[in-house]
Amino acid sequence: xxTLSKGLDKEKVxxxxxxxxxxxxxxxxxLESYDLFASKKMPEWxxxxxxxxxxxxxYKKVFDKIENNWDNVDKDVKATFTDIGLRKAEEEYLAGVHxxxxxEGLYSNMLKELRDKNVxxxxxxxxxxxxxxxxxxYFGKLVKNDDNKFAALNSAVWSGGTxxxxxxxxxxxRPLQSYFRIDSKNMGQFERTLIxxxxxxxxxxxxxxxxxxxxxxxxxxxxxxxxxxxxxxxRYTTIQNWSNNVYNLVTKRAIVEEGxxxxxxxxxxxxxxTMKYPACILKGDxxxxxxxxxxxxxxxxxxxxxxKMIHIGKHTKSNxxxxxxxxxxxxxxxxxxxKITKNAxxxxxxxxxxxxxxxxxxxxxxxxxxxxxxxxxxxxHEATVSKIDPKQLFYLMSRGISEDKATELLIMGFIDxxxxxxxxxxxxxxxxxxxxxxxxxxKR
Amino acid sequence: MLEIKDLTxxxxxxIVLNKFNLTINDGEIHVxxxxxxxxxxxxxxxxxxxxxxxxxxxxxxxxxxxILNLSTxxxxxxxxxxxxQNPLEIDGVTNSDFLRTAISSINQKNVNLYSxxxxxxxxxxxxxxxxxxxxxxxxKGFSGGEKKKNEILQMKMLNPSFVxxxxxxxxxxxxxxxxxxxxxxxYKKENKDISYLIITHYTHLLRYxxxxxxxxxxxxxxxxxxxxxxxxQIEDNGFNFDKxxxxxxxxxxxxx
Ligand SMILES: Nc1ncnc2c1ncn2[C@@H]1O[C@H](COP(=O)(O)OP(=O)(O)OP(=O)(O)O)[C@@H](O)[C@H]1O
Ligand SMILES: [Mg+2]
Numbered sequence: 087x088x089t090l091s092k093g094l095d096k097e098k099v100x101x102x103x104x105x106x107x108x109x110x111x112x113x114x115x116x117l118e119s120y121d122l123f124a125s126k127k128m129p130e131w132x133x134x135x136x137x138x139x140x141x142x143x144x145y146k147k148v149f150d151k152i153e154n155n156w157d158n159v160d161k162d163v164k165a166t167f168t169d170i171g172l173r174k175a176e177e178e179y180l181a182g183v184h185x186x187x188x189x190e191g192l193y194s195n196m197l198k199e200l201r202d203k204n205v206x207x208x209x210x211x212x213x214x215x216x217x218x219x220x221x222x223x224y225f226g227k228l229v230k231n232d233d234n235k236f237a238a239l240n241s242a243v244w245s246g247g248t249x250x251x252x253x254x255x256x257x258x259x260r261p262l263q264s265y266f267r268i269d270s271k272n273m274g275q276f277e278r279t280l281i282x283x284x285x286x287x288x289x290x291x292x293x294x295x296x297x298x299x300x301x302x303x304x305x306x307x308x309x310x311x312x313x314x315x316x317x318x319x320x321r322y323t324t325i326q327n328w329s330n331n332v333y334n335l336v337t338k339r340a341i342v343e344e345g346x347x348x349x350x351x352x353x354x355x356x357x358x359x360t361m362k363y364p365a366c367i368l369k370g371d372x373x374x375x376x377x378x379x380x381x382x383x384x385x386x387x388x389x390x391x392x393x394k395m396i397h398i399g400k401h402t403k404s405n406x407x408x409x410x411x412x413x414x415x416x417x418x419x420x421x422x423x424x425k426i427t428k429n430a431x432x433x434x435x436x437x438x439x440x441x442x443x444x445x446x447x448x449x450x451x452x453x454x455x456x457x458x459x460x461x462x463x464x465x466x467h468e469a470t471v472s473k474i475d476p477k478q479l480f481y482l483m484s485r486g487i488s489e490d491k492a493t494e495l496l497i498m499g500f501i502d503x504x505x506x507x508x509x510x511x512x513x514x515x516x517x518x519x520x521x522x523x524x525x526x527x528x529k530r
Numbered sequence: 531m532l533e534i535k536d537l538t539x540x541x542x543x544x545i546v547l548n549k550f551n552l553t554i555n556d557g558e559i560h561v562x563x564x565x566x567x568x569x570x571x572x573x574x575x576x577x578x579x580x581x582x583x584x585x586x587x588x589x590x591x592x593x594x595x596x597i598l599n600l601s602t603x604x605x606x607x608x609x610x611x612x613x614x615q616n617p618l619e620i621d622g623v624t625n626s627d628f629l630r631t632a633i634s635s636i637n638q639k640n641v642n643l644y645s646x647x648x649x650x651x652x653x654x655x656x657x658x659x660x661x662x663x664x665x666x667x668x669x670k671g672f673s674g675g676e677k678k679k680n681e682i683l684q685m686k687m688l689n690p691s692f693v694x695x696x697x698x699x700x701x702x703x704x705x706x707x708x709x710x711x712x713x714x715x716x717y718k719k720e721n722k723d724i725s726y727l728i729i730t731h732y733t734h735l736l737r738y739x740x741x742x743x744x745x746x747x748x749x750x751x752x753x754x755x756x757x758x759x760x761x762x763q764i765e766d767n768g769f770n771f772d773k774x775x776x777x778x779x780x781x782x783x784x785x786x
Contacts, residue, residue, distance in 0.1 A: 478620050480578075480581070481614070481618045482623075482632075483601070483606065484603075484611075484614075485603075485632040485635075486606035486635045487603055487635045488603050489603065491631060495627070499620055499622025499667070502623075502667075
């Protein structure tokens with residue numbers, strides 16, 4: 087086991103790079119990023135980030151190597167992932183699975199047919215060693231290390247994450263999934279994900295995350311960069327169910343070339359504070375971006391989520407559908423940006439944010455920014471805030487359904503458009519999460 | 531058996547029923563008629579514990595027990611069913627999820643999927659409802675008549691013992707009305723002890739479903755009780771009371 091003591095300084099950044107035996111350029115990049123992190127202020131907008139950064143563990147390696155056979159994985163950890171349902175999903179439904187435990191990968195495997203198609207699916211550290219050319223070409227190009235304070239932090243201390251390269255003209259029939267798990271108190275997890283879907287190819291990637299509940303805060307600050315090449319399509323599905331002591335501050339961005347499509351499907355159920363606004367830069371003509379999100383803010387939770395769509399190419403289209411649920415005193419807010427640039431003629435953007443507030447203690451705000459810089463394009467925006475409709479509740483209850491169950495049905499109905507985007511297995515899991523079934527603790 | 535005793539209710543500070551009395555024995559079919567806004571739907575809502583309808587005094591007794599302290603869902607689980615005048619649309623909740631949840635709530639155990647689908651298929655066929663309807667959101671995009679049929683579908687699926695039908699015949703075309711009538715008759719045939727409380731403005735449905743009693747509701751009370759003949763007279767003459775009373779005196783109906 088390799089663990090850094092709490093807190094962060096330049097020496098520790100250097101140590102992480104040394105542990106990993108990285109090339110010189112990466113160590114330099116990390117150190118430069120650390121300086122940016124140290125000099126940048128916390129975001130001046132959005133929820134207060136009241137985290138003691140000195141109290142966080144920035145690197146912890148528990149297992150020596152990444153296994154490709156569950157039989158070689160620590161017995162208790164294996165049992166945890168069996169309970170979570172990941173192993174069943176792997177057998178029945180997925181094309182490949184990667185698991186990260188604390189700072190490093192734990193398990194990684196994919197179907198032979200994908201290897202035969204030259205698909206690369208690795209943890210990001212291994213990818214840096216095995217595929218340095220592609221890595222250097224794309225890494226940090228979309229989310230630069232000066233983008234925001236937490237992107238700078240990630241760039242300094244990143245560890246693990248997923249690297250996917252899908253070669254041209256390659257369709258994956260089944261999704262690839264990564265699973266991120268934090269088990270230690272005060273842990274910081276800083277995975278770095280880099281996905282390239284080359285021309286005419288198609289990828290569905292699923293990301294899941296959980297952590298057990300501790301009284302002390304943990305930090306998850308990930309960076310995700312996605313390159314969707316000409317006529318390619320990438321769908322990125324997240325079901326985030328961090329425990330409610332995790333600050334979840336994630337920068338997710340995709341750049342889409344001509345005729346390409348990027349689809350974000352983003353479910354935020356857990357965490358203490360989430361700030362996450364998946365972005366599409368629609369660079370190529372006729373490129374498309376969609377973002378379908380739900381956020382559930384329960385007691386003591388703040389979900390500050392949304393999406394960004396930047397239209398640069400002509401005839402580009404984007405669609406944002408955001409569904410927020412606030413209950414038990416939680417705060418679920420939408421924050422979004424749609425920008426149609428001067429060049430992006432004949433483009434169209436649609437934004438729809440619906441919020442349902444279940445009691446008087448809970449709240450929700452909407453912060454939309456819509457900018458359209460040419461006359462041939464348009465942005466449509468619609469926002470609704472509602473409560474559970476007592477008439478609908480009565481109708482359901484008049485058929486013998488209890489108030490709680492009826493409310494649950496109405497909430498499921500409210501997020502139906504999101505559930506429809508999920509693979510069936512995950513829709514079932516989501517139902518359970520929304521019913522408040524507790525997350526599974528690690529047996530280790 | 532349902533007994534309503536001296537029931538006074540109010541909605542939005544307006545007294546709607548005033549010392550209202552009605553007893554419906556097992557197996558009986560009762561009809562309530564009355565001018566618009568007189569409180570017919572309010573009666574059904576208060577029996578179903580709609581929170582806007584407040585009981586000021588009196589009692590509602592079902593099978594020997596007061597149900598005033600029971601919530602809407604508890605009353606439904608006792609076998610009381612209301613087919614509403616204006617069935618609601620609920621986006622995102624499919625008819626089949628809804629029905630499965632309702633049946634498992636009433637039976638207090640999980641539904642056997644196979645027997646559920648079989649029963650649903652039969653009910654759909656009986657009502658000549660298209661297959662895909664059950665996978666759509668509750669009443670979403672249903673025509674007025676389709677919504678009414680959907681209420682009957684729910685009744686057939688949930689097996690209630692006391693059924694209130696609030697204007698189930700309005701907005702329903704001639705063929706659909708016959709289908710609804712046949713289904714009500716068959717349901718009664720299969721479940722001898724069930725009783726109906728039918729609210730209507732016309733006699734169309736009553737030609738299929740023969741009532742035992744027809745009541746006229748006015749000023750918060752039943753002002754007259756008769757048989758099917760009374761319904762016909764109302765359809766011919768309206769609620770012009772003198773005419774009803776005079777014809778009643780010559781007819782066989784008993785007036786209050
Ligand atoms: N939720 C409500 N809020 C305010 N007033 C109501 C409400 N429900 C009913 N009322 C009033 O109570 C009275 C009785 O209404 P109700 O719907 O019971 O009439 P009805 O006899 O069913 O009429 P119709 O034949 O038109 O269906 C009406 O004056 C109506 O406006
Ligand atoms: Mg009415």
